[in-house]
Amino acid sequence: MADLEVFVDGAAYDRIEEIGAHAARAESLGFERFSIGETTGWNVVPALSIAADRTSEIELGTAVLSPYGRSPAMLAQTAFALSDLSDGRFRLGLGASSPAITERWHGETYDRPLRRLRETIDVVRTIAETGTSAYRGAVFDIDGLSYDRDPPAECPPIDVAALGPTATELAGRFADGWLPQLLTADGLADRLEDLRRGVELGDRSIADVRVAPTVVCVADPDADRARSIARSDVAFMLGAYGPYYGDSVAEQGYQDVVEAIRDAWADRDTDAMAAALPDDLLDELAAAGTPADVREWVADYAALDGVDAVQVTFANGMDEEDRERTTEAVAEFID
Structure with missing residues (x-):
């Protein structure tokens, strides 16, 4: 059976501490992972730090960080620190972001997003494996400094959020996980072919890539x-x-x-x-209706071929009571 995960938008919470409480609640209900999104709201790192402190078993992740919002070296430092705080439970979620967020929030030029994403993955892993940021690429040309700590025993897993065929192929070739969103059952099947093509190009096994689609869920009587x-x-x-x-x-x-x-x-x-x-x-595209309706929809989607986990996320317009009701409804699916 596919795992169930929770993905929340940090901006939906009035206080960062509330996110930590939600992570603890998700763990108590048996969810496999708790991920936090970051766009123009709360910085995700303090929220994940609190979540790490208030949990002991559930995986934690970013869904997703932009390679335009932080340098590759800073992303590596962030991933290593959060992995240490969580005793190895952290997964680094990255995505190519969008022109609006890149240009109108971060003030950067949205140029060569997939190449930047791939090289960001390379640099993070290079620092983990060699202890230095030295890297020669088409986007990043870094002379390199040494990481001022012992590199981690293993680089934290890196997930890639991708929708299109080329980006999904990139995830299959280079990432440890794929985080798609807003895919119909047929659309997911098509993109899985792109993922498998990337896996073959990377001389890997499809088992090396965790497939965890994100699904908007709203449960209400x-x-x-x-x-x-x-x-x-x-x-x-x-x-x-x-x-x-x-x-x-x-x-x-x-x-x-x-x-x-x-x-x-x-x-x-x-x-x-x-x-x-x-x-x-x-x-x-979404699981919306009574708690039983939502639970059935998620169960059907989780049973689709190639799905390893379903990330339950919440719609704008939901309050904390809505999120709690939806989380509990979906949790009844967990063995």
Whole structure:
């Protein structure tokens, strides 16, 4: 049976300490991993440090850090420190990010994102393996300084968030895990072919790459309310957050839907964005409804060929009571 994991957006919490409490709760319910996202809200490192202190068994991860927001050497230092704090339970999640976050938040130029991502992975592993940052690449040309501690016995596992065929191939070739999102069952099957191609290019085994799709989940006794929250969140991701989420879903056969949602976003009409997302696509992309509905959806997705874990995440618009109810509903699936 596939594992279950929890992925939270750190920005959804008023205090960092609340994230640590959620991690402890996830551990008590039997979840395999607790990951925290970082965009323009809380710095993920203090939150994960608190989570490490308040847990003892659950894996911890970033989902995901941008290679434009931190240098490769700083990412290595971050990964090693969090791995030490958690007694080896940390996984470093990386992704190519997006033009908006890169340019309008970090003030960097969004150039050669996949090459930068690959070289970032290389530099982190180089520091872990050699104790120096010396590296020659197309994006990073680093003379190198020594890491001022003993390198870790093993480099923390590195997961890559990827949606498109080339990025997914990169994950298969170089990463320890793949973190896709907003993939229908058929879309996931297609991308798994790209992942396997990358695995072959890297002369590896598919067993070397942990596949953990992220799924938006909203459980409420009022199924209509749950679906309304999920619909608004997914529509926003397709129309305003990206462009990669929208491009990915369009390529999965929903070009007209994505265009309609983007047209509504051009007018900043969030109600029209949600209305443009049909029930059948919502049901393909998100688990929303009664607790039993959500549990059944997650169980079916977890049973898909090639899935090692499902990362349960929460929609914007959910409060702490909603998150707790949804977490508990999904946890009933755990043996």
